[in-house]
Amino acid sequence: MSDQLHTLLAAFNGERLLADLDALGAIGLEPGAGLQRMAYSAADMMARRWVLTQMQALGLDASIDAAGNVIGYLPGREPLPALALGSHTDSVPGGGKYDGALGVLGALACVRTLQAQGATLRHPLLVLNFAAEEATTAASPTGSLAFIGKLTRSLLDGPAWNSRTTAELLADAGFDIDAMLALRPPLPIAAFLELHIEQGEHLATANIPIGVVEGIVGIRRYYVTFVGQANHAGTTGMARRRDALVMAAPFITTVRDVAVTHGIVGTVGRVEVQPGAPNVIPGRVLLDVELRGMDVAVLAAAEAALEADATARGGRFVRGHSMLPVPADPNLMAAIARACMTLNLPSLTLPSGAGHDAMNLAEICPYAMIFVPSQGGVSHAPEEFTAAEDCITGARVLLATLLELDAM
Ligand SMILES: [Zn+2]
Known part of the structure; x- marks a missing residue:
């Protein structure tokens, strides 16, 4: 010194x-x-x-x-x-x-x-x-x-x-x-x-x-939409349902898993269920998703994995605002x-x-x-x-x- x-x-x-x-x-x-x-x-x-x-x-x-x-x-x-x-x-x-x-x-x-x-x-x-x-x-x-x-x-x-x-x-x-x-x-x-x-x-x-x-860290935001069919929650049998929230649920855990696998952080910070009533099967679910990480290539790979998973589940994957690291x-x-x-x-x-x-x-x-x-x-x-x-x-x-x- x-x-x-x-x-x-x-x-x-x-x-x-x-x-x-x-x-x-x-x-x-x-x-x-x-x-x-x-x-x-x-x-x-x-x-x-x-x-x-x-x-x-x-x-x-x-x-x-x-x-x-x-x-x-x-x-x-x-x-x-x-x-x-x-x-x-x-x-x-x-x-x-x-x-x-x-x-x-x-x-x-x-x-x-x-x-x-x-x-x-x-x-x-x-x-x-x-x-x-x-x-x-x-x-x-x-x-x-x-x-x-x-x-x-x-x-x-x-x-x-x-x-x-x-x-x-x-x-x-x-x-x-x-x-x-x-x-x-x-x-x-x-x-x-x-x-x-x-x-x-x-x-x-x-x-x-x-x-x-x-x-x-860089930030990438996505808007993911799952569309099913809204219907009566009492009269529609389980086999006939197209529940958008059930479609979205595994994707939410995918966000967590993809973040863990890529060594970054990922969050579903907002879930909107439409029409949003206890007696209506969800017809549409909107998710706000965010990834944060230091490495652009890692973020891109994680993004590709999320998009593939959302699409495979019938979701629509839209890129929102992103900020570079x-x-x-x-x-x-x-x-x-x-x-x-x-x-x-x-x-x-x-x-x-x-x-x-x-x-x-x-x-x-x-x-x-x-x-x-x-x-x-x-x-x-x-x-x-x-x-x-x-x-x-x-x-x-x-x-x-x-x-x-x-x-x-
Ligand atoms: Zn401060």
């Missing part, structure tokens, strides 16, 4: 990071109902102003941009593109205090450590607290999309959590949508690092403190792995099953993510929990990785 890293890690104030998590986690917390800090709500904006104050207290040149992103800037010693750290501070309805917040407060803990030692970086540093990451608006992750200059007006026509359009939600919160659409990255960025809770059970089950994210940058992943080795920490390489701001940043710069364990794999719930030690370890790995990148 370099002398500088040794000195910085010795100065790292883990207690302060935990106190910050508690303080930010109290904003918008409703007893019994978890964190209610939905995008652009009063509580969300209060949390953003709190983060702004923290950045200013650290001496960062900090402001809130036209999309509600809180951006802190620390000059570097050399005229290089910036390194960027960050995540988000909005929550789902009934969220926990770690999702997003850890990545923002972990970044601030890195800056605090540098400042405490009078250390500077070669690269300028951006600390980014993105707005509206959670899918509480149709345009999510909205803040990071605006930040990279890719937000469009039509996305804002979609609904937001308060059942108004996202554009109306923004107008109510005092935002200037034209200014938001005109946003561009404030300066060239060499790399983006996001520290985040895993939100899955892999690290906790393996008892490994750090996950090196290989990428954000967003691989993390191998050099940045290697830098995280080196940081873990320096700190003597075991790590695991794993995909992210959830979307993150990093997938937007990937459009303008290389990115990587550091995961820490989620107890029981629970998130987006008041029970969301990451041990204090794991939060601190994650932020220390973020700092060590930042120094690795600064030397690159």
Whole structure:
């Protein structure tokens, strides 16, 4: 370990990071109902102003941009593109205090450590607290999309959590949508690092403190329809029935089996039975199906298996929206792995099953993510929990990785 890293890690104030998590986690917390800090709500904006104050207290040149992103800037010693750290501070309805917040407060803990030692970086540093990451608006992750200059007006026509359009939600919160659409990255960025809770059970089950994210999984959605014949549930004998739900049932377990066989995840998240009455044999069943995985070829093979099974059972298989996997940058992943080795920490390489701001940043710069364990794999719930030690370890790995990148 370099002398500088040794000195910085010795100065790292883990207690302060935990106190910050508690303080930010109290904003918008409703007893019994978890964190209610939905995008652009009063509580969300209060949390953003709190983060702004923290950045200013650290001496960062900090402001809130036209999309509600809180951006802190620390000059570097050399005229290089910036390194960027960050995540988000909005929550789902009934969220926990770690999702997003850890990545923002972990970044601030890195800056605090540098400042405490009078250390500077070669690269300028951006600390980014993105707005509206959670899918509480149709345009999510909205803040990071605006930040990279890719937000469009039509996305804002979609609904937001308060059942108004996202554009109306923004107008109510005092935002200037034209200014938001005109946003561009404030300066060239060499790399983006996001520290985040895993939100899955892999690290906790393996008892490994750090996950090196290989990428954000691709998503494929399908709409599968089975058509039978609706008829009287009392007078139609079992031999004469064409029950669409009975046709669909084995396909539902096929989705599970195909996912297991291909080492990915697959879900039938919605089943609509028509006409949907206890005394009517189902005439039509509509299924919403989703596959998620890191490897496009594996997803394609799983998709072919699902289509063949659905068709063989008389179903109609229609492809819906799909999103490509967003691989993390191998050099940045290697830098995280080196940081873990320096700190003597075991790590695991794993995909992210959830979307993150990093997938937007990937459009303008290389990115990587550091995961820490989620107890029981629970998130987006008041029970969301990451041990204090794991939060601190994650932020220390973020700092060590930042120094690795600064030397690159
Ligand atoms: Zn998150």
